[in-house]
Amino acid sequence: MKKQLAVTIPVRDLARSQAFFTALGFSFNPQFSSEQGSGMNISDDIFVMLVSEPFFGTLTKKPMADPRTSTIALLCLFCDSREEVDALAARALSLGATLPEDPEDHGFMYQHGFEDLDGHMWALTYVADMPERAPAPLDAATA
Amino acid sequence: MTQQIYVNLPVKDLERSKAFFGALGYSFNPQFSNQDGACMVVSDSIYVMLLTEPFFQGFTKKPIADASKTTEVLLCLSCDSRAAVDAMADKARAAGGSWPNPPKDHGFMYQHGFEDLDGHMWELVYMEGMPAQQPDTADAAI
Numbered sequence: 001m002k003k004q005l006a007v008t009i010p011v012r013d014l015a016r017s018q019a020f021f022t023a024l025g026f027s028f029n030p031q032f033s034s035e036q037g038s039g040m041n042i043s044d045d046i047f048v049m050l051v052s053e054p055f056f057g058t059l060t061k062k063p064m065a066d067p068r069t070s071t072i073a074l075l076c077l078f079c080d081s082r083e084e085v086d087a088l089a090a091r092a093l094s095l096g097a098t099l100p101e102d103p104e105d106h107g108f109m110y111q112h113g114f115e116d117l118d119g120h121m122w123a124l125t126y127v128a129d130m131p132e133r134a135p136a137p138l139d140a141a142t143a
Numbered sequence: 144m145t146q147q148i149y150v151n152l153p154v155k156d157l158e159r160s161k162a163f164f165g166a167l168g169y170s171f172n173p174q175f176s177n178q179d180g181a182c183m184v185v186s187d188s189i190y191v192m193l194l195t196e197p198f199f200q201g202f203t204k205k206p207i208a209d210a211s212k213t214t215e216v217l218l219c220l221s222c223d224s225r226a227a228v229d230a231m232a233d234k235a236r237a238a239g240g241s242w243p244n245p246p247k248d249h250g251f252m253y254q255h256g257f258e259d260l261d262g263h264m265w266e267l268v269y270m271e272g273m274p275a276q277q278p279d280t281a282d283a284a285i
Contacts, residue, residue, distance in 0.1 A: 003185055003186035005150075005185060005220060007148070007219075042148055043147075045186065045188060046146065046148045046189060049219075056214075059217060060214040062213050063212070063213050064214055068205075070213075071202075071205045072210055072214075072263075073150060073216040074150075074151035074199075074203070076148065076192075077148060078147045120216075
């Protein structure tokens with residue numbers, strides 16, 4: 001069986017977040033969606049569960065960190081071209097996201113990213129040719 | 144969009160975290176690993192980058208939330224059987240992780256989970272057959 005990953009993140013307004021990610025081009029799986037959460041498809045083995053903050057609170061005994069004021073994870077997605085990176089970042093901005101950093105061009109790799117409506121950080125990366133060796137800084141594979 | 148994801152997590156002690164996840168059975172891609180981070184291979188499309196806190200901080204202007212005290216994200220991994228769920232949870236505890244909750248048996252789904260050395264929360268799920276109808280709560284998939 002192919003390994004699957006579901007990343008669960010809390011959102012303040014589920015309908016608004018679902019509209020945001022739908023506008024970015026993501027689809028949702030109705031089988032994994034309810035009034036408490038929506039299952040967003042990244043691929044057939046990768047999902048992001050957007051869940052309401054109250055429901056997220058039932059999944060952990062620890063208080064929720066506020067993604068607007070702190071960071072605990074970065075989610076990095078790969079794009080097929082520089083243009084797709086730029087288009088997605090621009091669309092996210094137009095939908096109310098913020099772009100905390102300028103795009104970075106490392107030659108073999110181009111990346112940009114956005115903070116979604118709740119402050120969760122998403123990196124968008126296009127790798128032209130995978131380098132033979134890891135570059136000196138590690139960020140080849142990361143945000 | 145290509146169908147890969149890299150989840151980047153900050154860790155306090157990279158070597159210790161590598162040993163922990165190594166003990167769970169994960170391998171690391173040396174091409175994307177150095178003294179600042181290690182690339183853990185979940186599958187050919189799913190990777191977790193364990194990054195030292197100073198390096199992770201370079202990617203965000205916001206302070207790093209302390210995963211031992213707060214939660215901002217849950218990572219849920221699929222397992223091939225109930226036994227595989229239990230075995231990985233056992234390995235995690237033996238390697239220094241903790242179990243915040245007992246295993247849950249929902250009939251069609253069995254789940255357990257652990258907190259890693261830094262407090263990041265990992266769920267382990269085995270789904271026997273997809274339910275015909277969605278259950279009352281969204282936790283079927285998480």
